[in-house]
Amino acid sequence: MANLQSNFLGIKSPNPFWLASAPPTDKKINVLRAFEAGWGGVVWKTLGSQVKNVSSRYSSLDYNGRKAVGFNNIELISDRPLDINLKEIKEVLQLFPDRAMVVSLMADNDKKSWHELIKKVEDTGAHGLELNFGCPHGMVERGMGAAVGQDPEIAKMVVEWVMEIATIPVITKLTPNVHSAVPGAIAAIEGGSNGISLINTIQSITGINLDTLVPNPNVAGKSVYGGYCGPAVKPIALKMLTSIAQHEKIKAIPISGIGGITTWKDAAEFMLLGASNVQVCTAAMISGFKIITDLCDGLNNWMDEKGYTTINDFVGLSVPKITKWEELDINYHIVAKINQDACIHCGLCYIACEDTSHQSIYIERGIPYNTYTIKEDECVGCNLCKIVCPVNDCITMLEQRKDDEYLNWTEFVKRGLPLNDH
Amino acid sequence: MIQNNKLTEEQYTKNFCDIHPPFEHDEAAAIEANRCLNCYDAPCTKLCPTSIDVPLFIKQISSGNIKGSAKTILSANIMGAGCSKVCPVEKLCEGACVYNFLDEEPINIAKLQRYSTEKAMEKKWKLFSRKDSLGKKVAVVGAGPAGLACAHALSLQGIDVTIYEKEAKAGGLMNYGVAAYKVTSQFCKEEVDYILSLGGIKMEYNKALGKDISLAELQQNFDAVFLGIGVGVARALEIPGEDLQGVEDAISFIYNIRTNDYSKIKVGDNVAVIGMGMTAIDAATQSKRLGAKEVTLIYRRTENEKPCTDVELDIAKLDGCAFIWLASPKEIVGENGIVKKFVCNKMTLGEPDVSGRRAPIETGETFSLDVDMVIKAAGQIPFENLVKDASLQNKNGKINIEKNGNTNLKGVFAGGDAVNGGKEVVDAVQAGKDGAKGILEYLDI
Numbered sequence A: 001m002a003n004l005q006s007n008f009l010g011i012k013s014p015n016p017f018w019l020a021s022a023p024p025t026d027k028k029i030n031v032l033r034a035f036e037a038g039w040g041g042v043v044w045k046t047l048g049s050q051v052k053n054v055s056s057r058y059s060s061l062d063y064n065g066r067k068a069v070g071f072n073n074i075e076l077i078s079d080r081p082l083d084i085n086l087k088e089i090k091e092v093l094q095l096f097p098d099r100a101m102v103v104s105l106m107a108d109n110d111k112k113s114w115h116e117l118i119k120k121v122e123d124t125g126a127h128g129l130e131l132n133f134g135c136p137h138g139m140v141e142r143g144m145g146a147a148v149g150q151d152p153e154i155a156k157m158v159v160e161w162v163m164e165i166a167t168i169p170v171i172t173k174l175t176p177n178v179h180s181a182v183p184g185a186i187a188a189i190e191g192g193s194n195g196i197s198l199i200n201t202i203q204s205i206t207g208i209n210l211d212t213l214v215p216n217p218n219v220a221g222k223s224v225y226g227g228y229c230g231p232a233v234k235p236i237a238l239k240m241l242t243s244i245a246q247h248e249k250i251k252a253i254p255i256s257g258i259g260g261i262t263t264w265k266d267a268a269e270f271m272l273l274g275a276s277n278v279q280v281c282t283a284a285m286i287s288g289f290k291i292i293t294d295l296c297d298g299l300n301n302w303m304d305e306k307g308y309t310t311i312n313d314f315v316g317l318s319v320p321k322i323t324k325w326e327e328l329d330i331n332y333h334i335v336a337k338i339n340q341d342a343c344i345h346c347g348l349c350y351i352a353c354e355d356t357s358h359q360s361i362y363i364e365r366g367i368p369y370n371t372y373t374i375k376e377d378e379c380v381g382c383n384l385c386k387i388v389c390p391v392n393d394c395i396t397m398l399e400q401r402k403d404d405e406y407l408n409w410t411e412f413v414k415r416g417l418p419l420n421d422h
Numbered sequence B: 001m002i003q004n005n006k007l008t009e010e011q012y013t014k015n016f017c018d019i020h021p022p023f024e025h026d027e028a029a030a031i032e033a034n035r036c037l038n039c040y041d042a043p044c045t046k047l048c049p050t051s052i053d054v055p056l057f058i059k060q061i062s063s064g065n066i067k068g069s070a071k072t073i074l075s076a077n078i079m080g081a082g083c084s085k086v087c088p089v090e091k092l093c094e095g096a097c098v099y100n101f102l103d104e105e106p107i108n109i110a111k112l113q114r115y116s117t118e119k120a121m122e123k124k125w126k127l128f129s130r131k132d133s134l135g136k137k138v139a140v141v142g143a144g145p146a147g148l149a150c151a152h153a154l155s156l157q158g159i160d161v162t163i164y165e166k167e168a169k170a171g172g173l174m175n176y177g178v179a180a181y182k183v184t185s186q187f188c189k190e191e192v193d194y195i196l197s198l199g200g201i202k203m204e205y206n207k208a209l210g211k212d213i214s215l216a217e218l219q220q221n222f223d224a225v226f227l228g229i230g231v232g233v234a235r236a237l238e239i240p241g242e243d244l245q246g247v248e249d250a251i252s253f254i255y256n257i258r259t260n261d262y263s264k265i266k267v268g269d270n271v272a273v274i275g276m277g278m279t280a281i282d283a284a285t286q287s288k289r290l291g292a293k294e295v296t297l298i299y300r301r302t303e304n305e306k307p308c309t310d311v312e313l314d315i316a317k318l319d320g321c322a323f324i325w326l327a328s329p330k331e332i333v334g335e336n337g338i339v340k341k342f343v344c345n346k347m348t349l350g351e352p353d354v355s356g357r358r359a360p361i362e363t364g365e366t367f368s369l370d371v372d373m374v375i376k377a378a379g380q381i382p383f384e385n386l387v388k389d390a391s392l393q394n395k396n397g398k399i400n401i402e403k404n405g406n407t408n409l410k411g412v413f414a415g416g417d418a419v420n421g422g423k424e425v426v427d428a429v430q431a432g433k434d435g436a437k438g439i440l441e442y443l444d445i
């Protein structure tokens, strides 16, 4: 049994899975249920000046019959009275002292408001603070949320205000609605933030009702840009995470990874790319708190198989494996091979390669089944056929190096080596 | 004893309800549609005699374009709705589905096809419109699948079509042959109406070729003729006792089931059915469903050589029919002119015959069964006299055609069971399409 315990900036939790600041963490009744189900911690739904929400609030991107591969919301920060939130946080802390309780904050844009809010929250006994610089809708128009996160100077200033009085660890949550997450992260660290979390939601329109022509979600015939999350955003989150985990100035800073985490595999990937723990929102909203069972169990079994005894054994291991394009080895070459015994003759590899890749698959027509084989000389090793093949391991990619020597693009150009002639 | 009204109204209704029920929910159809891998040069399409673009129509269901899906199906096969209920898909599209290689249930193609086409019929979608009349006239004889498909394809191109049909209803064996638990008369009528809603097709019912009209007349009055007359009664056994009371021809037995109330159909207690093709299975299962106590199918070869599919055999097995393999009819014995006993030769398999299957040969031993009804379903006979009288080149009454359906007579085309001797509805539809193509070429259109 691997040890799943997590220690993020001194905040301990029995496992590295926290619920992200969002509806699953917006009141006592939810959070108690989450802790009963086994979640390691929560980031309480963002507190600030009380707001009012609209109806409806969510919409989703569905794909080939799969619901909510992407999820969108136009909700604001907590719309409940601050006093009630604070009282409930305190009560939950008493009932579950072993779980992480971090509180997300977005005060009005002045130092005094931030200081007052932080004091009140610290009085509850919470273990940490998360600064919400990421919310892309509603709050931005009021100069808060992503409006802060998108401007490194303002971000730094607000973090400085916070650090003046905070006595518990502070995590700054970054917005992905920027061309690079790095400047915001540097600003937060320079302002004194103890850790970083990312990503918040990405501005989006998920779709339009083709009968009414109103984009989703519909609020009395109108809609607004929402915040996108769920499985579809994982690749973007991973990239942003890596750009911070690799950056010389800030790479030592603990990061809490967020964005589309649905399974233990997703979580392992975030950790391998430098997240010390992870936060989950959409997956819990779509499937309920029970998903924590397999998140923990799957991660544990993988760690056992790999021989990792603690989380720290593998955090960041894949970070050095992301390099610059110019450093990739041009002499490395693979070609596809189709296992004829496993092939089910669907032809998906053929048509993908023929229509959109390199016309590298032979077809021998038959009734009703065609036979497909790779033209090894033509194959560029792009992986497309393997990606579309419905049978695992039917198509394998065989290594056929062009040369033993490692050769990168810079060297290639320097030597004046020939480019493709067709 | 041979008797009608053996069951209650509820029992009849239950026994003859739809054997392949449709999707009850749109979501269920979408889930199934999304399971489709959308193969390239799809095996299912290749094994469909009408070459329906299966991956396309399934993709259209999954994208919510049901109208497009129905059009994809019906432009390849105008009887796509009926075919979704009667096709032996286990040896056609679904049998070819690549999921079979993964020992995974094939895509339920027929059920999805039914989903789209039934919606089209129910909502009366006008998916086709015919070109303006070109002033050319074609006569189609027989309103079965072949004749209807031919007429529809011709009318689309602006040909004025007249169909001569000897019965009072269109649909051919869809109406009078196919098992009652696959299609209802009501459905057949709706399907025919939907096909004819294109316009340009005039129906002449109760007009039989060779009786009310002659081929020469048709050749004279029309620019071309298509013959889709199907085949006739069941082949005789040519054994003693065949004319005893209680010996029935499967085709007329089923014709009666399809044209009367179930309670009016007489069936024995102990029924022997001769043959193991689709018609034999249908006669056996429907005898059982009408209240026969014991139904025994008798076939001269073994299960390996059977002409029906495994799925059909399973229907008969689940209905509780018994099977005697390697047995050939020798004599039907009666008492007071009524069937009593059925005597069979025991057979064994010898060398392969022309069909490539091992030929059954007599062992010299016999056995007998106590029965009160014998149903003959050992193949159907073509309308040999009609064909010969019209000077059509033929093989034992099966009309000879070339590619695109032309016969030896100028401007006379043929297709369907009348040519192939009896296959499936879907083959007849394709034959009708081929005939129409041949006629359009012949008319230089």
Ligand SMILES: Cc1cc2nc3c(=O)[nH]c(=O)nc-3n(C[C@H](O)[C@H](O)[C@H](O)COP(=O)(O)OP(=O)(O)OC[C@H]3O[C@@H](n4cnc5c(N)ncnc54)[C@H](O)[C@@H]3O)c2cc1C
Pocket (backbone or CB within 6 Å): B086, B087, B088, B141, B142, B143, B144, B145, B146, B147, B164, B165, B166, B167, B170, B171, B172, B173, B174, B177, B178, B179, B182, B207, B208, B209, B210, B228, B229, B230, B231, B251, B254, B278, B279, B282, B386, B415, B416, B417, B418, B422, B423, B424, B425, B426, B428
């Ligand atoms: C018992 C039985 C069960 C079957 N079950 C199935 C099944 O489940 N699935 C399947 O796909 N196929 C099944 N078939 C086969 C299928 O019904 C036929 O292959 C198909 O109907 C052939 O179509 P057709 O148009 O060539 O002939 P038919 O359907 O026979 O149509 C011929 C038409 O021509 C008319 N006609 C005949 N002679 C004349 C004349 N002299 N003048 C004017 N009109 C005339 C007939 O009344 C009829 O309407 C079954 C057949 C039988 C006998």
Ligand SMILES: Cc1cc2nc3c(=O)[nH]c(=O)nc-3n(C[C@H](O)[C@H](O)[C@H](O)COP(=O)(O)O)c2cc1C
Pocket (backbone or CB within 6 Å): A020, A021, A022, A023, A045, A046, A071, A072, A073, A075, A076, A077, A078, A104, A132, A134, A135, A173, A199, A200, A201, A228, A229, A230, A231, A233, A258, A259, A260, A261, A279, A280, A281, A282, A283
């Ligand atoms: C309905 C909804 C409300 C959210 N509210 C907040 C919030 O108040 N504060 C915050 O920091 N993030 C909020 N988020 C963003 C999530 O905490 C999280 O960063 C984002 O959804 C990505 O993670 P996921 O893909 O696991 O959902 C909200 C997300 C959703 C779906």
Ligand code: SF4
Pocket (backbone or CB within 6 Å): A335, A336, A352, A353, A357, A358, A359, A360, A361, A374, A378, A379, A380, A381, A382, A383, A384, A385, A386
């Ligand atoms: S790897 Fe790419 S180029 Fe090679 S056969 Fe597959 S699809 Fe074609």
